[in-house]
Amino acid sequence: MTVELHDITVRFGDVVALDGVSFVADQGKIHALVGENGAGKTTLMRVLYGAVVPDAGTIHVAGSRVSFRNSGEAIAAGIGMVSQHYSVIPELTCLENLILGAEPGWALHRGATIQRARELAAKMGYEFDWAASADRLGPAGSQKLEILKLLWRGSRTMILDEPTAMLSPADSEGLFQSLRSLADQGATVIVVTHRLPEVLQHCEQVTVLRGGKQVGAQPVKNLEAASLAELIVGQQVQARNHGSAIPGEPVLEVVGLRAKGYRGDWAVDGADLTLHEGEMVGLAGVDGNGQRELFHALVGTLPSEGTIRFRDEDWSGQGTARRIADGLRLVPEDRHEEGAVDSWSLVENSILGLQRCPGPARAAWLDRTQATAIAQRVTERFATRHGGLDYPISSLSGGNQQRFVAARALEMSPKLVLAFQPSRGLDIRGSEDVFAAIRSECRAGATALIASFDLDELLSQCDRVVVMSRGKIVAPPRGAEMDRSAIGKLMTEVE
Amino acid sequence: MRTRLGWTHGVFIAASLVLIFLSVRATGADFGETAQFFVRGSLGGPAAWTRTLKEFLPLLMLGTAVLVALRAGLFNIGADGQFTVGALGAAVVVLRLGGASGMLLGLAAGLAFGALWALPAGWIRAYRGGHEVISTIMLNNIARLLTLYLVKGPIKDPDQQGQTTATFPTSTSLPEITLPSGTLVTSGLVVGLLVVVGFWIWERRTVAGYELNLVGANPTAASVAGVSAKRVKLGAMLASGAVAGLAGAIFVLGHEHRFYANLSPGYGFDALGVAMLAVSGVPALVPAALAFAVISTGTASIQTLGVPRGLSGVILGLTLLGVAAVAGARKRIAHE
Numbered sequence: 047m048t049v050e051l052h053d054i055t056v057r058f059g060d061v062v063a064l065d066g067v068s069f070v071a072d073q074g075k076i077h078a079l080v081g082e083n084g085a086g087k088t089t090l091m092r093v094l095y096g097a098v099v100p101d102a103g104t105i106h107v108a109g110s111r112v113s114f115r116n117s118g119e120a121i122a123a124g125i126g127m128v129s130q131h132y133s134v135i136p137e138l139t140c141l142e143n144l145i146l147g148a149e150p151g152w153a154l155h156r157g158a159t160i161q162r163a164r165e166l167a168a169k170m171g172y173e174f175d176w177a178a179s180a181d182r183l184g185p186a187g188s189q190k191l192e193i194l195k196l197l198w199r200g201s202r203t204m205i206l207d208e209p210t211a212m213l214s215p216a217d218s219e220g221l222f223q224s225l226r227s228l229a230d231q232g233a234t235v236i237v238v239t240h241r242l243p244e245v246l247q248h249c250e251q252v253t254v255l256r257g258g259k260q261v262g263a264q265p266v267k268n269l270e271a272a273s274l275a276e277l278i279v280g281q282q283v284q285a286r287n288h289g290s291a292i293p294g295e296p297v298l299e300v301v302g303l304r305a306k307g308y309r310g311d312w313a314v315d316g317a318d319l320t321l322h323e324g325e326m327v328g329l330a331g332v333d334g335n336g337q338r339e340l341f342h343a344l345v346g347t348l349p350s351e352g353t354i355r356f357r358d359e360d361w362s363g364q365g366t367a368r369r370i371a372d373g374l375r376l377v378p379e380d381r382h383e384e385g386a387v388d389s390w391s392l393v394e395n396s397i398l399g400l401q402r403c404p405g406p407a408r409a410a411w412l413d414r415t416q417a418t419a420i421a422q423r424v425t426e427r428f429a430t431r432h433g434g435l436d437y438p439i440s441s442l443s444g445g446n447q448q449r450f451v452a453a454r455a456l457e458m459s460p461k462l463v464l465a466f467q468p469s470r471g472l473d474i475r476g477s478e479d480v481f482a483a484i485r486s487e488c489r490a491g492a493t494a495l496i497a498s499f500d501l502d503e504l505l506s507q508c509d510r511v512v513v514m515s516r517g518k519i520v521a522p523p524r525g526a527e528m529d530r531s532a533i534g535k536l537m538t539e540v541e
Numbered sequence: 542m543r544t545r546l547g548w549t550h551g552v553f554i555a556a557s558l559v560l561i562f563l564s565v566r567a568t569g570a571d572f573g574e575t576a577q578f579f580v581r582g583s584l585g586g587p588a589a590w591t592r593t594l595k596e597f598l599p600l601l602m603l604g605t606a607v608l609v610a611l612r613a614g615l616f617n618i619g620a621d622g623q624f625t626v627g628a629l630g631a632a633v634v635v636l637r638l639g640g641a642s643g644m645l646l647g648l649a650a651g652l653a654f655g656a657l658w659a660l661p662a663g664w665i666r667a668y669r670g671g672h673e674v675i676s677t678i679m680l681n682n683i684a685r686l687l688t689l690y691l692v693k694g695p696i697k698d699p700d701q702q703g704q705t706t707a708t709f710p711t712s713t714s715l716p717e718i719t720l721p722s723g724t725l726v727t728s729g730l731v732v733g734l735l736v737v738v739g740f741w742i743w744e745r746r747t748v749a750g751y752e753l754n755l756v757g758a759n760p761t762a763a764s765v766a767g768v769s770a771k772r773v774k775l776g777a778m779l780a781s782g783a784v785a786g787l788a789g790a791i792f793v794l795g796h797e798h799r800f801y802a803n804l805s806p807g808y809g810f811d812a813l814g815v816a817m818l819a820v821s822g823v824p825a826l827v828p829a830a831l832a833f834a835v836i837s838t839g840t841a842s843i844q845t846l847g848v849p850r851g852l853s854g855v856i857l858g859l860t861l862l863g864v865a866a867v868a869g870a871r872k873r874i875a876h877e
Binding site: 365369376378390397407 | 759
């Protein structure tokens with residue numbers, strides 16, 4: 047069924063999130079919705095999903111006019127949405143997750159339900175152990191379960207918000223194959239994304255939002271990446287030339303590092319790594335090869351064996367506080383869980399992790415003037431859009447939160463910046479800005495290690511790239527330090 | 542974005558008032574007369590204020606104690622036990638040592654005993670993962686039974702019938718202050734208010750205060766920020782116990798001048814409500830504790846009309862429910 051939104055306007059207080067936006071997605075096609083962070087993509091989709099009631103505008107589903115007062119009504123009309131953060135509940139089994147909120151009747155017929163679940167999964171070519179606990183599912187499995195949840199609820203229009211944000215390239219490929227087969231079966235698929243290769247490869251139509259306005263809607267065929275990027279950011283993206291680093295002395299030396307993952311296995315299993323002063327090093331690898339645990343071991347939040355030396359300090363026996371005092375800064379993977387207190391103001395969040403550094407702290411006392419100045423600098427560095435420094439960080443859009451957390455890691459003279467997917471959820475310009483800022487800190491004498499699942503991003507931004515594979519760190523052979531295929535082979539363990 | 546503070550809350554407040562009205566009528570009393578007695582008994586004149594402020598002080602201090610722990614994400618249900626043990630500590634000291642030095646040492650003993658009584662709960666929570674709600678409830682029972690044993694035997698005043706110690710030497714009493722209105726208060730009230738103001742400033746202005754709130758708000762972010770959640774939780778529990786113990790010491794040195802069995806009428810539990818009303822900010826402890834104190838003395842005085850004292854529980858419960866509903870709505874508005 048075709049869905050149409052016309053002249054949708056949504057205001058949050060004084061902020062106009064959507065300004066007369068129109069959006070049409072045809073049945074049987076994959077439709078991309080693209081735009082910068084804060085352009086209004088998610089809000090528009092929440093309007094279609096009934097989670098936001100628009101101040102003006104009309105919605106048509108399959109030709110007839112509808113108005114949703116809540117998501118329940120949208121679901122009843124066949125519209126389903128998978129949000130950026132999966133809603134899989136780890137304590138429940140896969141089957142319980144599937145039927146949660148849409149149980150078939152008041153009594154559960156387990157056998158029949160599993161049978162139906164199997165049929166549904168088979169249709170998509172998925173396999174699930176329905177009785178198993180959902181906490182075993184990785185990101186790809188969770189994503190598949192979310193899609194099955196939509197099918198279970200009879201959705202014929204499916205909205206996926208940044209569906210590949212957490213997925214490895216192979217899993218992303220698989221996801222789009224699933225979406226293709228859904229579209230072929232007559233579903234309307236809408237993908238919110240800012241990864242242009244996905245749009246160009248897999249989608250048929252694209253709508254571009256910029257600053258709450260619709261600035262383009264066209265077929266993808268014959269569309270060029272450069273012109274699409276220009277439409278999104280509103281200006282020509284400059285080709286990059288960021289010079290190369292002249293690495294100095296070794297500053298971080300990791301030898302034989304071992305750390306256990308949450309399953310009790312050695313997720314980091316004898317990793318060796320040397321970083322030099324002034325270097326910006328990319329850590330590539332398929333998700334789940336120990337990158338997360340390596341970062342936590344380096345931060346000091348995960349117990350580890352082996353040696354970590356930073357400059358002249360032996361960090362192995364030191365806690366996180368000491369490492370921060372020595373200049374360690376972190377852009378954590380999960381900003382909600384690790385990088386911010388959602389209900390706290392921007393000022394309070396701006397000194398999180400820096401609260402004992404001279405400046406925000408004067409002996410035992412907090413200097414609120416300094417904290418406000420830091421918040422000011424942090425929000426200005428990447429032009430974070432906010433309603434005021436006293437507003438909670440949860441009032442910022444996801445991309446702006448990421449800008450904030452990334453900018454904070456560059457405060458108070460960083461010496462070693464550990465960044466886990468620092469551009470996560472950021473648009474082209476935002477991620478460009480973040481990498482440029484980290485680079486300039488490195489040129490000024492800091493060192494950075496950046497983990498990402500996007501190899502092209504690392505290759506275009508970093509001075510060199512190493513690969514994490516099965517808990518070990520491997521460097522590409524001499525002369526092929528930035529060779530895409532050489533690194534790809536290390537990632538996929540091809541000899 | 543629309544505000545959610547709408548007719549449902551009006552209905553709720555109206556329903557609360559109707560319920561209070563009905564429960565008063567159910568006892569056969571006249572509602573107007575009851576209301577009049579209630580206000581006069583709690584706020585009408587110096588004598589009423591003296592009674593209300595006597596209730597106010599332990600509620601305020603124990604509310605502060607509970608809030609200190611709550612900031613670290615801990616529910617200190619054990620304030621009542623810490624209060625009792627703190628009072629016991631003060632009693633033991635002043636029964637042996639008179640004068641101003643006895644009084645000061647008594648206060649210090651209250652602090653120390655209260656903290657000591659909170660130590661097991663804090664340690665078990667921080668380093669063994671045992672839930673503080675269970676351990677503090679158990680410690681309350683131990684405190685109650687232990688002090689009962691002591692006032693029946695070892696520290697009982699042999700000259701008296703009841704389960705009580707001897708009366709403290711008057712030299713160890715906290716000085717009393719007569720306010721211009723004629724209301725009589727203990728100087729312990731000043732100490733209590735200083736504790737509240739001190740906590741407020743400390744929480745907002747110090748690194749440790751920031752880290753305390755951080756641990757309660759997001760322990761994972763705290764560990765990434767270099768804060769040991771274990772140490773902070775243990776510290777918060779000790780501080781909470783110390784404040785509760787000090788409240789107990791002030792209660793016996795300022796008001797009762799002796800220690801007896803079942804000293805606390807449940808201040809530590811009412812304090813949970815006081816602290817809940819004040820999560821939004823420390824200064825709210827003062828009106829919250831005052832409201833609880835007024836309801837307590839007010840319902841005590843309407844007993845003369847044949848209205849049972851248990852009504853105070855009904856009024857407190859309805860008040861808390863109302864505040865929770867409205868605060869919840871405000872939170873949702875802030876979130877949107």
